[in-house]
Amino acid sequence: MTRHHPDSLMLMEYSAGNLSEPHALCIRLHLDKCAHCRSRVDALDSLGAVMMEQQSQVSVSESTFDSILARIDSEPAPQPTPRTPPRSPLSKLLGDDLDGLPWKRQLRDVSVLDITDRFPGQKDQVILQKLCAGGKAPAHTHRGEETTLVLQGAFSDNRGVFNQWDFVVLGQEDEHKPVALEGDDCITLSVLSAPLKLTGTFGRLLNPFIR
Amino acid sequence: MMNNTSAHAVKERPVTTLDQKPSRAEGRKDPWSQLLEKVGKHQDRQAYHALFEHFGPQIKYYAMANGMSSHAEELVQEVFVSIWRRSCLYDWRKAAASTWIFTIARNQRIDMLRKMKRTSAEIQVETEDLWQIPGDNEDEPVTSLHRLMSERRVRDSLRHLPEEQITVIAKVYMEQKSHQMVADELDIPLGTVKSRVRLALNKLKVILQDQNV
Ligand SMILES: [Zn+2]
Numbered sequence: 001m002t003r004h005h006p007d008s009l010m011l012m013e014y015s016a017g018n019l020s021e022p023h024a025l026c027i028r029l030h031l032d033k034c035a036h037c038r039s040r041v042d043a044l045d046s047l048g049a050v051m052m053e054q055q056s057q058v059s060v061s062e063s064t065f066d067s068i069l070a071r072i073d074s075e076p077a078p079q080p081t082p083r084t085p086p087r088s089p090l091s092k093l094l095g096d097d098l099d100g101l102p103w104k105r106q107l108r109d110v111s112v113l114d115i116t117d118r119f120p121g122q123k124d125q126v127i128l129q130k131l132c133a134g135g136k137a138p139a140h141t142h143r144g145e146e147t148t149l150v151l152q153g154a155f156s157d158n159r160g161v162f163n164q165w166d167f168v169v170l171g172q173e174d175e176h177k178p179v180a181l182e183g184d185d186c187i188t189l190s191v192l193s194a195p196l197k198l199t200g201t202f203g204r205l206l207n208p209f210i211r
Numbered sequence: 212m213m214n215n216t217s218a219h220a221v222k223e224r225p226v227t228t229l230d231q232k233p234s235r236a237e238g239r240k241d242p243w244s245q246l247l248e249k250v251g252k253h254q255d256r257q258a259y260h261a262l263f264e265h266f267g268p269q270i271k272y273y274a275m276a277n278g279m280s281s282h283a284e285e286l287v288q289e290v291f292v293s294i295w296r297r298s299c300l301y302d303w304r305k306a307a308a309s310t311w312i313f314t315i316a317r318n319q320r321i322d323m324l325r326k327m328k329r330t331s332a333e334i335q336v337e338t339e340d341l342w343q344i345p346g347d348n349e350d351e352p353v354t355s356l357h358r359l360m361s362e363r364r365v366r367d368s369l370r371h372l373p374e375e376q377i378t379v380i381a382k383v384y385m386e387q388k389s390h391q392m393v394a395d396e397l398d399i400p401l402g403t404v405k406s407r408v409r410l411a412l413n414k415l416k417v418i419l420q421d422q423n424v
Contacts, residue, residue, distance in 0.1 A: 008408075008409070008412050009390060009405055009408055009409070012380075012383060012408065012412070013383065013389060013390070014342075015317075015384075016317070016383045016384045016387065017317040017318070017320065017321050017342060017387065018383065018387050018388070018389050021336060021341055024341040024342060025336065025340075025341055028340065028341050028342070028343060031343065042306065042310070042345055043364075043365065043415075045306070045310050045313060045314050045345060046307065046309075046310045046362035046365045047365050047380070047384070047415065048310070048313045048314075048317065048384050049307065049309040049310040049312070049313035049362060050309075050362065050365050050366050050369060051380065051381055051384040051385055052269050052270075052272075052273050052309075052313050052316065052384070052385070053269060053309065054381075055268060055269050055272035055273070055276075057268070058268050058271050058272045058275065059268060060263075060267040060268050060271050060284065060287055061284070064267070064284050064287055064288060065260065065263050065267075065291075067288060068263070068288050068291045068292060068295075069256075071288070071292050072292060072295045072296075075296075089336065089337075089340035089341070092336070092337075092340060093335065093336055093340075118335050118336065119335075119336070120329060120333045121328050121329055121333070
């Protein structure tokens with residue numbers, strides 16, 4: 001049961017198509033599991049449609065329509081084929097075995113995998129973090145904004161418990177000390193707009209930017 | 212790059228003319244959704260052309276407003292080819308035609324920009340894996356009344372919004388400006404932009420329950 005959702009402003013940026021690719025991925029993965037936010041995005045998409053409708057007068061030439069017809073005539077007619085169940089964007093990107101990824105262990109309880117290179121041409125840093133079941137991460141704050149989606153397991157911090165597919169954005173002011181719940185390793189997808197700031201002794205080790 | 216068009220996007224917003232457009236009635240198909248369904252079921256070219264006449268200029272303007280003037284007709288083409296290909300999947304119970312077409316235009320715009328910047332080998336995540344078209348997910352139950360009503364509700368309540376709120380929303384949707392960029396452009400604090408958007412969303416009732424974490 002998902003309880004932590006993106007806020008409406010971020011969903012609006014998503015609906016408008018303004019988010020960076022890694023941020024959009026976090027939202028998309030959350031939407032796939034959260035009917036509540038899907039219906040919020042539906043409403044925002046409607047807002048987009050109404051905004052698009054209010055254009056000033058421009059005209060499109062009929063020759064454009066002719067070109068469109070020429071293109072669709074050169075293709076086979078669309079068939080309402082029964083679709084195979086779509087593969088999740090996450091499995092497409094990372095495969096189906098999250099545990100089998102080439103994790104880099106950074107602390108007793110913490111492993112990290114930087115997947116920024118999967119998103120070329122953009123500035124955000126994208127990392128997977130794994131906190132072993134029952135494990136503790138050192139306290140840290142965030143120099144910039146960090147968007148996190150729980151992919152597996154659950155963790156808790158001073159704000160509460162974050163379960164699978166929960167969504168959280170942490171800013172500069174948020175210091176936290178996440179602890180993974182027992183039972184399953186906790187894997188999160190994080191998009192960082194700037195490097196983490198260190199507070200504890202082990203912060204340096206956790207921080208994937210300072211090596 | 213976007214000076215002229217952005218000025219238009221803000222000033223010439225004929226909110227009152229919304230009334231004259233076909234509006235999506237509760238639980239009933241609006242004319243555009245009926246046309247789109249005809250395209251999907253029968254490859255009806257007359258219906259397709261009517262959609263082109265209505266939505267073509269909107270999509271062209273959409274491209275111009277976000278700085279793609281030199282690719283505007285190209286975007287119209289891409290969107291309409293995509294509409295043709297996908298129309299068999301269209302389900303009016305899942306989205307109004309205009310909402311569905313907006314999401315296709317948004318995705319094609321994003322896709323076009325991505326392909327201009329990168330080679331296809333560099334693109335590891337497809338645009339549609341990031342931005343979903345409503346109704347693409349077949350597991351999605353059909354349908355909530357909320358979903359059917361949302362566009363009509365948005366349209367109705369938009370008339371009552373102050374211009375400054377509409378301006379901010381228009382810049383986010385039509386000019387692809389982030390809230391931060393809107394703040395910079397209008398020379399107002401980011402917090403002001405955010406509060407205008409929140410006020411607008413509250414009035415538009417698109418927030419079911421906003422749970423800030
Ligand atoms: Zn949600």
